[in-house]
Amino acid sequence: MNILVCISSVPDTTSKISFSDNDTKFVSAGITYIIGPYDDYALARAIELKEAAGSGNVTVIHVGEADSEPVIRKALAIGADDAVRINAKATDGYFVAEQIANYAKSKNFDLILMGRESIDYNSGLVHGLVGELLNMPSISPVMKLEVNGNEATMDREIEGGKETVKANLPLVLGCQEPIAEWKIPSMRGIMSARTKPLNVVEPSIKESGISFSKYELPAPRTNCKMISDSNIGELVTLLKTESKVI
Amino acid sequence: MSVLIFLESADSQIKKSSLEALVYGRNIAAQSGGSVFALVVGEASNLSLAGNFGAQKVFQIKDSRFDQPDAQAFAEAIADVSNQNGVNTVVLAKSSLTDSITAKLAFILQATAATNVVSLPDFSKGFEVKRSIFTGKAFELVNITSSKKVVSIKKNAVEVSEAQAAGEVVPFTPNLSSKAFSIKSISNEKTTGEVLLSDAEIVVSGGRGLKGPENWGLITDMAKVLGAATGCSKPVSDLHWRPHHEHVGQTGIKVSPNLYFAVGISGAIQHVAGISSSKVIVAINKDADAPIFKVATYGIVGDAFEILPKLTAALKAVQ
Numbered sequence: 083m084n085i086l087v088c089i090s091s092v093p094d095t096t097s098k099i100s101f102s103d104n105d106t107k108f109v110s111a112g113i114t115y116i117i118g119p120y121d122d123y124a125l126a127r128a129i130e131l132k133e134a135a136g137s138g139n140v141t142v143i144h145v146g147e148a149d150s151e152p153v154i155r156k157a158l159a160i161g162a163d164d165a166v167r168i169n170a171k172a173t174d175g176y177f178v179a180e181q182i183a184n185y186a187k188s189k190n191f192d193l194i195l196m197g198r199e200s201i202d203y204n205s206g207l208v209h210g211l212v213g214e215l216l217n218m219p220s221i222s223p224v225m226k227l228e229v230n231g232n233e234a235t236m237d238r239e240i241e242g243g244k245e246t247v248k249a250n251l252p253l254v255l256g257c258q259e260p261i262a263e264w265k266i267p268s269m270r271g272i273m274s275a276r277t278k279p280l281n282v283v284e285p286s287i288k289e290s291g292i293s294f295s296k297y298e299l300p301a302p303r304t305n306c307k308m309i310s311d312s313n314i315g316e317l318v319t320l321l322k323t324e325s326k327v328i
Numbered sequence: 329m330s331v332l333i334f335l336e337s338a339d340s341q342i343k344k345s346s347l348e349a350l351v352y353g354r355n356i357a358a359q360s361g362g363s364v365f366a367l368v369v370g371e372a373s374n375l376s377l378a379g380n381f382g383a384q385k386v387f388q389i390k391d392s393r394f395d396q397p398d399a400q401a402f403a404e405a406i407a408d409v410s411n412q413n414g415v416n417t418v419v420l421a422k423s424s425l426t427d428s429i430t431a432k433l434a435f436i437l438q439a440t441a442a443t444n445v446v447s448l449p450d451f452s453k454g455f456e457v458k459r460s461i462f463t464g465k466a467f468e469l470v471n472i473t474s475s476k477k478v479v480s481i482k483k484n485a486v487e488v489s490e491a492q493a494a495g496e497v498v499p500f501t502p503n504l505s506s507k508a509f510s511i512k513s514i515s516n517e518k519t520t521g522e523v524l525l526s527d528a529e530i531v532v533s534g535g536r537g538l539k540g541p542e543n544w545g546l547i548t549d550m551a552k553v554l555g556a557a558t559g560c561s562k563p564v565s566d567l568h569w570r571p572h573h574e575h576v577g578q579t580g581i582k583v584s585p586n587l588y589f590a591v592g593i594s595g596a597i598q599h600v601a602g603i604s605s606s607k608v609i610v611a612i613n614k615d616a617d618a619p620i621f622k623v624a625t626y627g628i629v630g631d632a633f634e635i636l637p638k639l640t641a642a643l644k645a646v647q
């Protein structure tokens with residue numbers, strides 16, 4: 083089974099977000115970058131599927147500049163066999179999808195797995211777009227994935243519950259927990275990751291229908307009004323009369 | 329610029345979030361002088377609301393195959409209505425269903441999509457909208473420059489108000505390709521009659537502070553009194569105290585209710601990321617230094633096991 087896993091490189095979930103240059107640049111100083119949490123689930127499941135099949139290959143692909151290579155190496159340390167970096171700044175979901183589809187189109191992957199969304203840009207568009215560009219069915223968010231021969235059985239989240247579906251490979255899937263548990267790289271994994279292939283590929287050109295203007299931070303929350311636990315009625319009154327939400 | 333709004337229904341009712349999308353779309357059409365079209369799939373007992381909130385024409389698909397939430401079929405149907413009616417902007421309210429429709433729809437229409445949108449477009453700058461990014465920790469302003477546009481809005485992106493329009497309902501039979509309904513649906517488990525977390529005006533969430541699933545009656549009782557949805561923190565669903573679809577936060581459901589109760593939840597940054605666009609947050613925690621109080625509007629320091637029954641009773645008394 084040959085699986086392509088798309089990974090984003092995103093600020094660690096505890097990061098404080100700030101901007102510079104009149105709110106046009108993200109301040110990356112002091113930020114630790116990680117594999118997108120949803121992408122990490124996708125990667126873990128890809129490795130499990132390959133191991134269960136006893137053969138195959140897991141390739142990770144990332145669209146980004148050279149400074150994201152440590153994150154790619156981490157994916158290799160977790161167990162991917164090789165990696166591809168499309169050498170370009172990921173400007174939006176359309177650009178990313180175009181690059182992934184362009185790379186994958188001649189490669190016959192059985193599965194293209196990614197996260198349901200990136201936690202920086204949160205567009206949630208890349209899986210759907212890659213599916214359309216490659217003319218493959220795309221399904222998201224997938225919480226359970228079993229593969230039997232040419233057929234995949236999946237649980238996916240629907241409004242207010244979940245649905246079990248079946249479809250034939252190849253498929254593009256956006257993943258989320260509990261599809262697998264996050265994997266931690268072993269010492270051996272870390273050592274071998276250094277020598278696994280990481281190919282750098284130049285991007286194809288893509289005209290964008292969306293342009294960035296600037297960033298903005300949310301207004302800070304005002305101080306919390308504390309209410310004594312012996313006076314719960316006061317909370318009810320405040321909810322009713324001050325903030326009018328009940 | 330004519331606008332089409334996709335009205336999603338749950339339990340045969342048009343969802344509140346879809347009415348927000350309708351108001352959003354109506355505002356765009358008013359700016360550009362176009363028509364307001366809506367599309368509804370299946371029966372909706374409150375269909376007349378579409379007209380009350382500004383839809384001139386409501387296309388209705390009655391085809392039981394659409395009981396299966398097949399994103400491809402929905403995307404093709406929405407695209408078909410759009411193409412037949414000169415629509416250049418489609419508005420959807422963000423949900424599990426629309427999340428998987430948006431990209432496909434944009435592709436079919438050769439449009440550009442912006443998701444997680446929280447503001448009406450600024451037409452003085454073209455079509456500039458504000459999107460929520462970094463999971464609620466920031467926003468970005470982006471301009472959709474393509475002529476066709478798909479906008480997926482977050483809850484509370486607009487103030488909802490009525491504006492009477494014809495609301496004429498016309499049946500619609502979409503042209504579908506062989507890709508529609510090609511994914512086989514085996515079964516589905518769907519809660520009915522419960523308030524959907526992503527759509528809820530009020531959410532009552534519990535964390536590890538509640539000690540175990542046997543205590544969840546405290547949360548569900550209060551939720552029932554308020555007509556609220558219930559949620560939880562990640563460890564609670566990881567421990568299988570509650571189902572995964574209740575997990576709120578960075579890696580779970582992002583909620584934007586008017587009122588969010590965080591009970592026995594410490595307020596880790598990943599949890600807060602999923603609740604930061606709530607209008608009012610109430611924190612109940614026995615630790616006065618818990619970080620949740622930094623983001624809460626109102627806070628009570630104390631034992632949830634004592635506070636919740638009293639609070640539930642007090643809320644019941646004013647309902």
Ligand SMILES: Cc1cc2nc3c(=O)[nH]c(=O)nc-3n(C[C@H](O)[C@H](O)[C@H](O)COP(=O)(O)OP(=O)(O)OC[C@H]3O[C@@H](n4cnc5c(N)ncnc54)[C@H](O)[C@@H]3O)c2cc1C
Nearest residue numbers: 535536537561562577578579592593594598599614615632
């Ligand atoms: C990559 C990543 C993603 C994550 N994503 C999410 C996410 O999406 N959502 C999420 O929730 N978490 C997420 N987490 C986990 C997060 O970091 C916290 O571990 C989690 O939110 C803590 O859950 P909690 O507040 O329920 O538990 P705890 O941190 O254990 O807090 C329990 C709280 O209950 C209080 N308490 C105890 N007893 C009582 C009582 N009797 N009455 C009142 N209060 C009491 C305690 O004072 C404490 O504040 C993520 C973590 C990582 C690393």
Ligand SMILES: Nc1ncnc2c1ncn2[C@@H]1O[C@H](COP(=O)(O)O)[C@@H](O)[C@H]1O
Nearest residue numbers: 088145172196197199200205206207208
């Ligand atoms: N720069 C990137 N390189 C490779 N994959 C990406 C990149 N950005 C996003 N993805 C993948 O696409 C998924 C959805 O991202 P998004 O559409 O941006 O929310 C992510 O979970 C990743 O798996």
